[in-house]
Amino acid sequence: MITVHHLNNSRSQRIIWMLEELEVPYQIKRYQREATMLAPDALKKVHPLGKSPVITDGEQVVAESGAILEYLAERYDLEKRLLPTGQEAHLQSRYWLHYAEGSLMPLLVMKLIFSRMGQRPVPWLLRPIGNAFGKGVQKAWLDKQLATHRQFIEQHLSKNTWFAGAQMSIADVQMSFPLQALSARGGAAVSPAIQAWLKNVQARPAWQRAIEQGGEVQLS
Structure with a gap:
């Protein structure tokens, strides 16, 4: 199952939206910002840069919003609902x-x-x-x-x-x-x-x- 490593108040919200549009099962692992507003060090255990959004899909780790959206569309949007063909x-x-x-x-x-x-x-x-x-x-x-x-x-x-x-x-x-x-x-x-x-x-x-x-x- 896909895991969205979700930092509060961040770009990872749109990854959740993408998954809801595609109706793909997923789970959320939540992270809270530090007092500095930076992401916690725990995210570095998922990806070396310690940034959000990042997803794991089995053994696959995908970071960066655009790369995640393209990955999800190419792998799970079989009906091309979010990938224009013209x-x-x-x-x-x-x-x-x-x-x-x-x-x-x-x-x-x-x-x-x-x-x-x-x-x-x-x-x-x-x-x-x-x-x-x-x-x-x-x-x-x-x-x-x-x-x-x-x-x-x-x-x-x-x-x-x-x-x-x-x-x-x-x-x-x-x-x-x-x-x-x-x-x-x-x-x-x-x-x-x-x-x-x-x-x-x-x-x-x-x-x-x-x-x-x-x-x-x-x-x-």
Whole structure:
């Protein structure tokens, strides 16, 4: 049976959603973040980097969200429900699958870091400087970058129900976490096409079952 090594409040939530969409039996092994918000050392017993998400399927260990989603789709999606077969849809699905972590998430991680530079664990004497520096970087560069990406995604979703077109695909599963983060941190709360996509996702029974199993993700 597949085991999802699930870190609370993390990208591993979308792996649970993928498994619910495919109706593949799985179990969850839960891990809690440390006070530093980092993953516990126990995850290093599963994979040397000690990161989540990671799954085990028998003796097979698979890490990295995109690799896990492709592995699950190729092995268990025999009806091709989440793997578009048309050339254009296939290319779009592949693009957004890699865009999520390659282009968008690094900016969102930076947004989180720079927004917390006036908080612990930064020493209290340095927090005013850290706060000013973090706000300066966000205003001068980071927020403009996120706005460009938000407009790019909004334009695409204004023409497509799902990222690969009319059919939901693994690209939508992959994009779920960064778009939740973008909505919370990057101004996408006022982007109607992105919000419509999020509502479509959240209305899916498989998504709702995944939330019941893995818990809500808090990204604000």
